[in-house]
Amino acid sequence: MTGSEHINEYFNGRAFMVLSAVMLVVTAALALSMGCPPPSVGENGAFFSFGGSLFEPSTLSASVNVLCLLATGGIMLALNKVFTYVRSMTHLFVSAFFLLQMANPQALVALNPGTLLCLVAAIATLPLFASFQDGHAQRSIFLIFALAAAGSMFHYGFLVLMPAFFLGFLNMGVLNLKGLLAILFGLVTPFWIVLGLGIATPADFVAPAISGVWQLAGGIWPNVLLIVAAVTALLGIVLAVMNLPTIMNYRMQTRVYNAFFVITLAMSVIAMCLDCRDVAVFLPLLGLMVSVQVAQAHTLRTSRRYRYVFLLLFIAACIASAAANLMIPS
Numbered sequence: 001m002t003g004s005e006h007i008n009e010y011f012n013g014r015a016f017m018v019l020s021a022v023m024l025v026v027t028a029a030l031a032l033s034m035g036c037p038p039p040s041v042g043e044n045g046a047f048f049s050f051g052g053s054l055f056e057p058s059t060l061s062a063s064v065n066v067l068c069l070l071a072t073g074g075i076m077l078a079l080n081k082v083f084t085y086v087r088s089m090t091h092l093f094v095s096a097f098f099l100l101q102m103a104n105p106q107a108l109v110a111l112n113p114g115t116l117l118c119l120v121a122a123i124a125t126l127p128l129f130a131s132f133q134d135g136h137a138q139r140s141i142f143l144i145f146a147l148a149a150a151g152s153m154f155h156y157g158f159l160v161l162m163p164a165f166f167l168g169f170l171n172m173g174v175l176n177l178k179g180l181l182a183i184l185f186g187l188v189t190p191f192w193i194v195l196g197l198g199i200a201t202p203a204d205f206v207a208p209a210i211s212g213v214w215q216l217a218g219g220i221w222p223n224v225l226l227i228v229a230a231v232t233a234l235l236g237i238v239l240a241v242m243n244l245p246t247i248m249n250y251r252m253q254t255r256v257y258n259a260f261f262v263i264t265l266a267m268s269v270i271a272m273c274l275d276c277r278d279v280a281v282f283l284p285l286l287g288l289m290v291s292v293q294v295a296q297a298h299t300l301r302t303s304r305r306y307r308y309v310f311l312l313l314f315i316a317a318c319i320a321s322a323a324a325n326l327m328i329p330s
Contacts, residue, residue, distance in 0.1 A: 007308045011298065017091040020098040021073070024108070025066055027322055031105035032062045034326060038110045039225060039280035044209070045154040046191070047200040061110040068115045069101050069108075072288065075122040083129045085257040086295050087250070092311075093295035099314070100287035103321035104228060107280055113155040118284035120147060121161060121264070128168050128260065132253055137174040138182040145186030153190060153200075156208040157281035160271040162187075164264040171256045171263075211277040224328050228321050229279045229286070233269045236290035240265060243296040258296070265289035 010016055073094040080086055086093060101107070107114055124144045131137035144165050151158030166183065169175050194200050240262050247258045268286040272279050294314065301307050 004306055004308065008298075011095070011308055011311050012088070012090040012092050014091050017073075017095045017098070020095040020102075021070060024069065024098045024102045027102045027105050028062050028066050028108035031326060032059065032109050036106050036109050036326065038112055039104075039106045041113065041157075041278045041280050044206045045152055045156055045158075046206065047194060047204045048154045058110070062108060065108060065111040065115050068111065068119050069098070069284070072115075072119050072122045073097050075119075075126070076288070076292075079122075079125060079129065082126075083257055085129075085254060085261070086292065086299060087254065088299035090295055090299055092298055093291045096291035096294040096314070097288055099318040100232065100291060101284060103232075103287075103318040103325070104225065104280070104283060105322050105325050106225070107284065112280070113157055114281040114284040117151070117155075117157050117160070117281060118288050120151060120158070121164075121285055122288065124148075124161070124165065125260070128165060128172065129257055131169065131172050131174050132256065133173045135174065135176065137169070137172070138178050141169055141174070141179050141182040142186040142189075145183050146189050149187045150190040153194065155281065156275075157271070157278055159208070160267050160282060160285070164260070164267040167263045168260040171259055208275075209277070210274060212274055224321075224324050225279060225283075226276070228325070229272055229283050231317075232283065232286055232290055233272065236265050236286065236293050237269070239290070239293035239297045243293055243300060246300050247296070258292075261289050261292045265293070 076097065077091065077094050080093070124147060127137075127140035127144065131140050145162065148158050148161040148165065151161070166175075169179065195202070243258075244262070247255060250258075265286065268282050268289060271282050272286070275282075294311075298307055298311060
């Protein structure tokens with residue numbers, strides 16, 4: 001095995017994943033010690049408020065936040081072992097996810113809706129993939145849409161899960177009449193419970209606010225967070241376009257799994273464009289989807305000896321982004 005092959009295998013391996021996790025933890029500790037505030041996001045869901053952080057920035061809040069991100073990576077790793085959406089034996093998608101989260105240190109200092117949205121999406125992907133061509137998947141459909149609806153009561157960012165999982169179940173071939181009814185009941189049930197128990201009233205309802213990307217025209221130059229989001233989105237789109245021709249030659253089940261990640265990536269980008277104020281909420285989910293494309297791009301091009309150069313540039317960009325965010329908080 002040549003030196004280039006050794007480097008490529010290292011990036012695919014567990015050791016690099018652990019190193020990436022350590023870098024994530026160190027960056028979170030550094031951001032917390034420097035007093036970085038959590039990113040400013042909209043606070044409203046349908047009935048309740050969930051601001052930039054669930055708890056005030058503290059060691060406990062940052063620790064819980066980082067643990068949720070590590071758990072998200074672990075879930076994605078377990079998903080690949082069961083469903084093999086990345087066909088090669090690799091841990092790179094988890095490593096890339098940790099690096100992309102490290103690139104935005106402000107989101108690491110406190111438990112925030114973006115981290116929870118990302119974790120919920122990863123958890124919900126398990127029953128989604130397990131439902132492939134299962135005509136009796138109504139329970140999974142109901143639970144996922146009920147979870148998304150419940151999340152939207154606290155923060156409207158959870159609405160992004162609804163079109164992503166609707167199209168995901170549609171591609172899985174399980175959306176018959178019973179499946180559509182399961183979606184409807186899943187969306188209604190959390191609101192019915194909250195209103196029925198008097199926890200909230202119709203008068204408490206707050207409609208979602210739109211702050212589209214077009215509102216930036218003629219305004220102040222986008223801050224570091226928006227630049228990071230734009231670059232991450234562009235990277236994900238370019239890699240997805242590059243990966244799709246090869247993935248389309250896979251067996252149908254693997255194609256459908258990967259299509260879901262591309263759909264969710266697209267939904268995250270659209271959500272950012274429609275709600276620039278909440279870019280920080282959608283960025284962890286976008287990073288999760290982009291990390292899959294990074295791993296696919298690396299493993300699909302095994303014939304290229306120096307494909308690790310792209311990963312070196314990717315790592316350098318993430319470190320530079322982390323440094324810029326620490327020095328120029330958004």
